[in-house]
Amino acid sequence: MQATVAIVIFLCAYVLIATEKVHRTAVALGGAGLMLLLHITDAEDSFYSEESGIDWNVIFLLLGMMVIVSVLRQTGVFEYVAIWAAKRARGRPYRLMVMLVVLTASASALLDNVTTVLLIAPVTFLVCERLALRPEPYLVAEVMASNIGGTATLVGDPPNIIIASRGDLSFNDFLVHLAPLVVLLMAVFCLLCRWLFRSAFRYDPKLAAEVMALKEREVITDRRLLVQGLAVLAVVVAAFVLHPVLHYEPSVVALLGAGLLVAATKVTTEDALGEVEWPTLVFFAGLFVMVGGLVETGVIGEVSEAAADATEGRLGAAAMLLLWASAGLSAIVDNIPYVATMSPIVADLVRQYPGDDGQVLWWALALGADLGGNATAIGASANVVVLGIAARHGSPISFWYFTRYGLVVTLVTVALATPYLWLRYL
Structure with a gap:
């Protein structure tokens, strides 16, 4: 009975989010409240459980990086990058989009994709304003590129960290097995952008000439703060990459970086926190509680187990079903809780095959979850963040x-x- 109620609440919330009749943060809070009110989940599971509760690592990773970006914004560095990109693209809209999506995908392989879109979004707004372009197509293309690029490495997408932990996989494992495919996917995606967003590519020679005449160095307003901010960001990025060695969660690294930057500079706490996307953070919290209700009642587990049983021990069938089922389910629920629920089942499946034969199932899960996150606006954390910024x-x-x-x-x-x-x- 509780499973049915949980499904009804989740589906109703999903419809409201999709139709945008009610603000998505209010919907997420309302859905989470109903899950708690009807005892489908409880405070213990919602706030403290790793399997079915709020993923505080995601929440605090976002908070820390939002603070760092907020401080960097005060230096003029985003205006600098915007003018530099526009000049390199010579004001050509499609060439600019390719440059931005390749930059985003490359950065997402070293940073996580949420951090990358937090950094690239301010640049996008500025460069689009300079060239009188609509920013929405560029933001959508960038967040999709971040999800594709983040697939290449262990730290690129949060689900990969979960998979690496469960599957005992290293940073180099992801690089060797997934990076070659990601390069191909990005090449195809750049070509796809030319067709998908063709109506957005309107070239204005006059505005392009004005941009070419700008001097990007002149927009830097605080060089000392810029050096401090970039130094902290570099340390944070290095710690992300060295996660397998240092064993510090990305959320801890981001919070330490944010705290150090605010404490060591003249930026006030009010200014640093003023740019934080609080509605986005609250939306994530509510969404995690709703999905946790589905986990607690066994809904997600039953769906995953049914998919595993349907393959009847055939490795090829298991990999293909896992790839497409993960893509489909990650389009509906955030891919982080989905992978957290599915990874124990995949681990059991992998052990059924000799040697490293079963390892393909981990790559199928990673590709399905990461790429499937592009399908809808709430399929991946980066999507939700970009919608909030926009x-x-x-x-x-x-x-x-x-x-x-x-x-x-x-x-x-x-x-x-x-x-x-x-x-x-x-």
């Missing part, structure tokens, strides 16, 4: 605007991942 800057991106592009990108990328897994491992 709304704050007066350029709201609707659920369906994102999803109509996301579904195409997901279908194409997962379709390309299918022969890659089959030919390389099966």
Whole structure:
């Protein structure tokens, strides 16, 4: 009975988020409140459980990086990068998009994808303003590139960290097995952008000439703060990359970096926290509680186990089903709790095959979850963050605007991942 109620609450919340009749933060809080009110989950499971509770690592990673970005914004560095990018693209909209998505994907392989979009979004707004371009297509393309690029490494996407822990996989394992495919996917994605966002590429020679005449160095307003901010950011990035050695969670690293930056500079606490996307953080908390209700009642577990049973011990069938089922489910629920729920089942499946044969199942799970996160506006953490930033800057991106592009990108990328897994491992 409770499982049915949990499903009804989640589906109703999902419909409200998709139709945008009610603000998504209010929907998430309302859904979470109903889950708690009806004892589908409780405070213990919602606030303290690693399996079904709020993922505080995600919340505090976002908070820490939002503070760092807030401090950096006061130096003028984002204006600098915006002018530099516009000049290198010579004001050509499509060339600019390719430059931004490649930069985003590359950064997402070293940073996590949420951190990357937090850094690239301010640049996007500034450069689009200079060239009188709509920022929404560029933001959507960038967040999709971040999800694709983040697939390449252990630290690039939060689900990869969970998979690495469960599967005893190293940073180099992800690099060797997934990075070659990601390079191919990014090449295809850049070509896909030319068709998907063709209506957004309107070239204005006059504005392009004005941008070419700008001197980017002149927009830096505080060089000392810039040096301090970049130094802290470099240390934070290094700690992300060295996670397998240092064993500090990214959330801890981000909070320490944010605290150090605020304490060691003249930036006030009020200014540093003023740019934090609080509605986005609250939305995540509510979403985690709702998904936790599905976990607690066994809904997600039953779906995952049914998918595993359907393969009947055939490795090829298991990998393909896992790839496509993960992509489909990650489009509906955030891929972090999905992977957390699915990884124990995959671990059991992997042990059923001799040697390293079963390892392909981990790559199928990673590709399905990471690439499937592009399908809808709430499929991945980076998507939600970008929607929050866009709304704050007066350029709201609707659920369906994102999803109509996301579904195409997901279908194409997962379709390309299918022969890659089959030919390389099966």
